[in-house]
Amino acid sequence: MIDRDELLHVARLARLALHEDELDATAGELSTILGHVAAIEELDLEGVEPTAHIGDVSDSLRADHVRPSLARDVALAPAPAIRDDGFLVPSPQGE
Amino acid sequence: MAGGDLEPVIGLEIHVQLRTATKMFCGCALGFGEPPNTRTCPVCLGLPGALPVANAEAIHYGLMIGMALDSELAPVSTFHRKNYFYPDLPKGYQISQFDLPLCSGGKLGEVNIHRVHLEEDAAKLNHAGASGRIEGADSSIVDFNRGGTPLAEIVTEPELRSAEQVGEWLRLLRTTLRTLGVSDVNMEEGSLRCDANISLRPVGTDQLGTKTELKNMNSFRFIERGIRAEVERQRAIIEAGETVTQETLHFDPKSESITSLRSKEEAHDYRYFPEPDLPPVVITEEMLARAAASLPELPAAREQRYIETLSLSPETARVFAWRAELADYFDAVCAADQSLDPHVAANWVTELQGRLGDEEAEDSKVTAAALAQLAAMVVSSQVNQGGAKQVLDQLVAAGGEPASIVADQGLEAVGGADELAPIVAAALEANPELTERLRSGDMKPIGVIVGEVMKQTRGRADGKEVTALVRKQLGLS
Amino acid sequence: MAGDIQSLSATAAAEAIANGGLTRSELFEHYRIRAAADTLNAFTWVADVEPAPVDGALGGVPLAVKDLFCTEGIPSQAGSKILAGYCPPYTATAVANLEAAGAAVLGKTNQDEFAMGSSNENSAFGPVLNPWDHSRVPGGSSGGSAAAVAAGLAPWALGTDTGGSIRQPAALCGIVGLKPTYGAVSRYGMIAFASSLDSAGPLTRDVADAALCYRHMVGRDGNDATSVVFPEPIETPTAERLDGLTLAVPTALVDGEGIEPGVRQSFEASLDTARSLGATIIDCEIPSARYALSAYYVIAPAEASSNLSRFDGVRYGLRVDESNLDAMYTETRHDGFGAEVKRRILIGTYALSSGYYDAYYGRAQRVRTLVARELAGIFERADFIVTPTSPTVAFGLGDRTSDPLAMYLSDLFTIPMSLAGTPAISIPSGLSEGLPVGLQICGPAFSENRILGAAHALEGAIGFDGSVTWGGAN
């Protein structure tokens, strides 16, 4: 149901490394689960609208009022790497 | 495809930072130029457990933009998640709009609008050079101050045909947005950013060529130059019988070169789905009424008003109306002296702007009151055109009041026939040969006589009046 | 005195403090010592000292909080290695509301990683043991909270329920668990699993405690756009009868594959008890229920795949150092997430990806509409839908870890209500093979007061004795 290439593509989208020794087992597990959830293909859903949100929230907007921001050291405290008051990361390629 | 003329097909995607007090989905104040990472909170840092709440004012601004662009406004608008990984995107997705944008369709000037939607801006990535952490590797530093700034993304139909048209239309868009007061629309500071989709096709067909996307051009000049360069690049490829590759490109204004942004072509799959954290936004009658009441006079209406009630020429009306700063200045000149003929005021504003180039009149040393005074002095023949232009040069250079400049420098017009007649007579007497030719009907030398009079009056005489006096004294009509 | 303290429900303890019969420090210290001596692996963090007291109706009663809730300056790790040691700069609204009402945070409880699981075996901090039988699972994902309350390590606890994560562990541990109407309790500060399904609720010894805790959790929160105003105050349940009430039983669903005979028996006994209290039992059908599980296992992973993208090694949590950005991302997430979380991220990414969206996510959302519609139809004829909470009693540690699908079936009876966003409670209905069985009572949106009332009446008549585990022996 899901082959290695598809699995690698999905893992790439999800930025999840899959090591060589994990590929076959993962593809098998996913295929089993997808096979099960494919049951929904049996249903006649003609004319049934999708539900993306439960319940009615009419007034969900926020007034444009400033609230205090975090102190910078608090914002940076949990970061794995910082430099010059910012979050340090390897550079994206091609930039 | 190589035969026949090729025409560019250009569509624009414009990202406009909205001038709200707070970010799109959190209460952080917008941050421009503050020290890095001082305008963040759990929401805009994408901390675990944090949730977005949409800014009502951003929706309001979005509705104003939609109304100004004649768009259809959605009765219910939803947010979607656009999923991809990048260090400037803290949640791994951008909250944007997908199938139910706030505004659909519309028109500005001659260009049709495809849609306008709201989304959040990315954070800022700064290059950090080689990292100390990992030997030899390049690093970046992320500053989340900008992350979450509300953006309106305006997408045009692919209807623009030239770099010049793009430049002119973008100025109209900028004027419209500035007039609305929804954005600073400053390209250099990044509050207005433009991407262009460009392809070529044989003239007269509606064939779709392969398009490229020119990203992140940050000035009107670069946009025009970038588009021109890309059109020429594609033309060369097609005329050489080769095919254009679909890719994202960067225009380097320094070298005028175009480079591909992504070395390895990766198909994007953004996995859009409805943002479960944000209920659909219901656009109420109250919201529409408030947006409508907030609309100022827009360029198109102003253009119409200039033509219909001030009877400016269509060209002048458009030039002023599409450049709000200029039109505001023109309005101020008219207001400073209400007896002034708007035509005269318009001529002097045009004269001034010609001397200023890119600088805005309102930022120059010439106040609207000064320009109005100068124009009025010309109308009442206190100073002639030539003298007035000298005054204007001085105003541009150093400011001041026209009346006192005229007085200080003795630029008053030489008043009437009584004062001029002897000077004309003297000039004719001093040039008997030319006077003879004039008398015999050869009018060519009249310019020399007028020039002589002007020289004697140091330009303060009125040329027409001098000509009339010459003819009169020679009995020519 | 210690035995007396241990026997007090949270409601009784709050009263004792209000009356001066007990000091809040005595109470806190009593539970702090017990929680610190936890042998069930129910806690991932226990307070060293009593928090500064806050006056309020909850009178300083200690509260165990599932680790999915952010608590300022206190580890909030969601059962994940990727958040090991992470201390947030803010506190979740649900917790803050309870603290403002006087509750004192006692500790953080273990859970399935990012609330994905039904056994609490998917925790980076190890499995939690069921207090009734240490060789069995406590259920999940709020297993630590359920075990802590059932073992008397905390008077009550907060949990979260996405597909059954409060109700199922409550059932397997012999306590009460309430999953509220979607939106009634703010999700702000609750580390997201599946945003359109997640709800926070109490796990308690009895129904009155559930009502007391819940009363101080509900409320519209400006930080959660999906939160709603609860239309009425949450009352203290006092009902002793069910006269005039109709309970609907989805017989075909309940009798489906996988239900243990002992669970079925206990359920039948509960129905008899309900009849004896004056209720009418009718049959009902939820035809889409068997598809609900499939829809759930599309919607929840899809939302989770997006919600978990923020764990990228940039701003907090684990990072695997790599010189290349993509390698940093992919290896960080490879090492930081456990197997079940990775499975669901992949399933969810697949279900949302180009070419598959309509077949999976799109259809699942339509199934969701059907489920909600069918439940609403039943609530026109009946006051409540009742089912066993779980088809089985607590299963053995490791029994289902190799079969994700079998594990997913644990949530068969709880998932329809999650999809519909409607409230449901699980109360103990008796024992099977010496292990607790749960009864689920479900009502329409905002029917919590009525659900709590019915649950209170049944609880009294059933007379389940939970003190076997929370009485002191652990």
Ligand SMILES: [Mg+2]
């Ligand atoms: Mg965009």
Ligand SMILES: [Zn+2]
């Ligand atoms: Zn913020």
